[in-house]
Amino acid sequence: MEESPKETKVIKGIPASEGISIGKVFLIEEEEVAIISKKISKEQVKKEIARYNTALSEVKKEMESTREKMLNILGKQHTPLCDAYLGMLDDPLLNKDVIRRITEDNINAEYAIWTTLEKVIKSFDNIDDEYFRERKNDIQELGRRIINHLLGKQRRKITDAEKDSIIIAHNLNPTDTISLKEHKVGGFAINIGGRTSHIALIAEGLGIPAIVGLKNITSEVNNGDLVILDGNQGIIIINPDKQTLENYTRELEIQLREKEELEKLRNLPAETLDGYRVGLQCNIDTKEELSSVITSGAEGIGLFRTEFLYLNRQHLPSEDEQYEIYRDILQKTLPYSVTIRTLDLGGDKLAQFGLEEDMVFEESNPFLGLRAIRLCLKYPEKLFKPQLRAILRASVAGKVRIIFPMISSAEEFRQAKEIFEEVKTELRKENQPYDDTIEIGAMIEIPSAALTSDIIARDADFLSIGTNDLIQYTLAVDRLNENIAFMYEPLHLSILRLLKHIIDSAHKEGKPVAMCGEMAADMEFTKLLLGMGLNEFSVPVHMIPKIKKVIRTTTLKEAKELVREVLGAESRESMIKAFRKSKVV
Amino acid sequence: MIEADLEVKNKDGLHIRAAALFVQIASKYKSNVTVIKDGNTANGRSILELLTLFAEQGSVLHIIVDGEDEKQLLDEIKELIEGNFEEG
Numbered sequence: 001m002e003e004s005p006k007e008t009k010v011i012k013g014i015p016a017s018e019g020i021s022i023g024k025v026f027l028i029e030e031e032e033v034a035i036i037s038k039k040i041s042k043e044q045v046k047k048e049i050a051r052y053n054t055a056l057s058e059v060k061k062e063m064e065s066t067r068e069k070m071l072n073i074l075g076k077q078h079t080p081l082c083d084a085y086l087g088m089l090d091d092p093l094l095n096k097d098v099i100r101r102i103t104e105d106n107i108n109a110e111y112a113i114w115t116t117l118e119k120v121i122k123s124f125d126n127i128d129d130e131y132f133r134e135r136k137n138d139i140q141e142l143g144r145r146i147i148n149h150l151l152g153k154q155r156r157k158i159t160d161a162e163k164d165s166i167i168i169a170h171n172l173n174p175t176d177t178i179s180l181k182e183h184k185v186g187g188f189a190i191n192i193g194g195r196t197s198h199i200a201l202i203a204e205g206l207g208i209p210a211i212v213g214l215k216n217i218t219s220e221v222n223n224g225d226l227v228i229l230d231g232n233q234g235i236i237i238i239n240p241d242k243q244t245l246e247n248y249t250r251e252l253e254i255q256l257r258e259k260e261e262l263e264k265l266r267n268l269p270a271e272t273l274d275g276y277r278v279g280l281q282c283n284i285d286t287k288e289e290l291s292s293v294i295t296s297g298a299e300g301i302g303l304f305r306t307e308f309l310y311l312n313r314q315h316l317p318s319e320d321e322q323y324e325i326y327r328d329i330l331q332k333t334l335p336y337s338v339t340i341r342t343l344d345l346g347g348d349k350l351a352q353f354g355l356e357e358d359m360v361f362e363e364s365n366p367f368l369g370l371r372a373i374r375l376c377l378k379y380p381e382k383l384f385k386p387q388l389r390a391i392l393r394a395s396v397a398g399k400v401r402i403i404f405p406m407i408s409s410a411e412e413f414r415q416a417k418e419i420f421e422e423v424k425t426e427l428r429k430e431n432q433p434y435d436d437t438i439e440i441g442a443m444i445e446i447p448s449a450a451l452t453s454d455i456i457a458r459d460a461d462f463l464s465i466g467t468n469d470l471i472q473y474t475l476a477v478d479r480l481n482e483n484i485a486f487m488y489e490p491l492h493l494s495i496l497r498l499l500k501h502i503i504d505s506a507h508k509e510g511k512p513v514a515m516c517g518e519m520a521a522d523m524e525f526t527k528l529l530l531g532m533g534l535n536e537f538s539v540p541v542h543m544i545p546k547i548k549k550v551i552r553t554t555t556l557k558e559a560k561e562l563v564r565e566v567l568g569a570e571s572r573e574s575m576i577k578a579f580r581k582s583k584v585v
Numbered sequence: 586m587i588e589a590d591l592e593v594k595n596k597d598g599l600h601i602r603a604a605a606l607f608v609q610i611a612s613k614y615k616s617n618v619t620v621i622k623d624g625n626t627a628n629g630r631s632i633l634e635l636l637t638l639f640a641e642q643g644s645v646l647h648i649i650v651d652g653e654d655e656k657q658l659l660d661e662i663k664e665l666i667e668g669n670f671e672e673g
Contacts, residue, residue, distance in 0.1 A: 084605035
């Protein structure tokens with residue numbers, strides 16, 4: 001039979017980490033080791049137990065060194081899985097049962113391990129929960145490792161792969177994963193795994209393309225096959241035809257060039273070609289995100305949302321608990337500042353804390369209800385003051401600014417500021433040090449505040465525009481309602497006028513304006529916002545280099561011209577035309 | 586011997602890392618811990634046994650601690666579970 005050209009195959013899985021990679025397959029095959037039950041003689045029992053213990057301690061050593069490397073390379077948040085593996089290696093169920101089986105049933109160590117773990121693994125099969133079912137893989141992996149050691153079989157090591165190889169395996173264990181980082185591979189694709197799998201998170205952290213949940217990719221490819229790994233769409237193309245390969249090569253080049261370009265921007269200021277400099281900061285929810293902020297080239301944190309501190313728990317977070325977290329973040333963000341937004345939650349989320357027994361938290365319209373600053377002002381002692389005290393106490397550790405969310409009038413903002421002053425007085429009496437120069441800002445996200453921002457700006461040190469709510473409240477559109485989601489339109493003249501009004505009003509009072517909503521992170525709007533005079537952009541960390549690039553390739557003059565054209569347009573059509581003209585992407 | 590019923594509130598339930606933390610705590614003390622859910626019993630020092638309870642979010646664990654330092658141990662377990670296994 002004549003050998004035909006290799007067949008092209010496209011297999012779809014679950015995208016785990018974006019990017020494209022082209023390379024040769026490095027296949028890590030899991031040899032289905034047949035575990036044979038062997039009877040051992042009574043005299044051999046001791047020797048068999050010793051064999052088991054040696055294998056166990058070898059696996060442990062391996063895992064400890066992997067843990068060490070993970071800690072150094074990937075950071076603390078990735079070590080718990082290693083800890084869990086190490087814990088399982090010490091597990092009394094495993095150790096007692098295996099040794100009992102060897103001693104009492106007179107069977108070989110391999111079979112004893114297999115039967116012990118099989119019992120555990122079987123019980124996983126009846127579970128509906130995806131998360132728990134996935135854990136089965138971790139246990140299987142552990143057993144496989146010990147057995148491989150017993151059999152003297154070594155799994156193919158990623159460190160043997162050529163540079164830019166695409167790793168294909170049934171599953172990757174922590175040791176493999178860490179080799180991915182140390183040893184430059186193009187990406188990986190595995191049979192198992194879902195969106196919740198640990199490996200998916202790690203791939204993202206490593207910034208290499210990855211696809212999981214491909215079911216049996218390991219039997220679809222051969223070692224050395226050429227493949228395209230498209231982590232954006234979650235597809236792997238095996239033996240691509242010439243045309244496909246050319247297309248992807250082109251895309252890959254663009255991707256690489258973009259990456260390099262963005263990399264270069266890291267230490268450059270967010271400044272227009274004609275020298276207008278703005279602040280470019282990150283939005284974060286938890287302190288775990290800090291390390292990526294620091295390496296992104298962001299100039300601090302423009303929005304630290306504090307809601308996560310209050311969710312999924314039975315008691316309100318104590319002042320001390322909050323203090324520790326704020327202090328840590330402030331210290332680590334130095335020399336830059338952190339803008340902390342006080343609690344921005346609805347009353348329904350806080351009902352569990354039993355703030356007031358007779359309180360009715362069932363609201364027919366929660367978005368127009370008791371939430372955010374309104375809630376804080378209703379419960380100053382229980383909610384607002386502990387948070388303000390914690391921030392003030394932490395303030396000596398770094399640079400902090402505070403914003404109050406959902407301000408609807410100048411009076412409300414003043415009322416919140418009064419409580420802030422009360423807290424300062426309390427702290428002074430207690431001889432607690434704090435930074436007396438903390439700036440206080442108002443979130444402008446309600447049309448009533450936007451229209452009176454000239455008055456609010458007199459009392460505030462800065463304003464911060466929350467565009468998501470501002471658009472929703474102005475247009476009376478719930479963007480999650482799919483019937484009307486199309487009406488959610490940042491490019492509505494009313495929104496643009498409000499933004500311009502807010503920025504102009506604040507500038508008249510000599511106060512800067514920040515923006516932390518999605519609009520600030522949308523490259524389409526960067527130029528327009530620059531032209532309106534926005535002073536600070538606060539965006540998700542992965543958008544930092546992209547927004548910076550737009551800023552650095554435009555001029556303030558052009559941007560101002562764009563604002564004139566867009567706002568002065570005679571019809572919606574001509575406004576959109578003017579806006580599209582400026583499109584950079 | 587002391588006992589307590591504790592609800593697992595974190596999103597992923599008593600998953601592998603949570604179980605590992607549980608075992609870490611249980612192993613620090615002399616007292617024995619038994620965890621019971623829906624009639625199934627697990628040794629508090631065994632990750633594998635704890636995992637096979639399949640305690641997902643919302644399930645209630647009946648915890649029995651027995652030994653000289655039972656009070657401290659139970660307190661620490663309570664803190665762990667109520668603190669959602671350090672998941673924040």
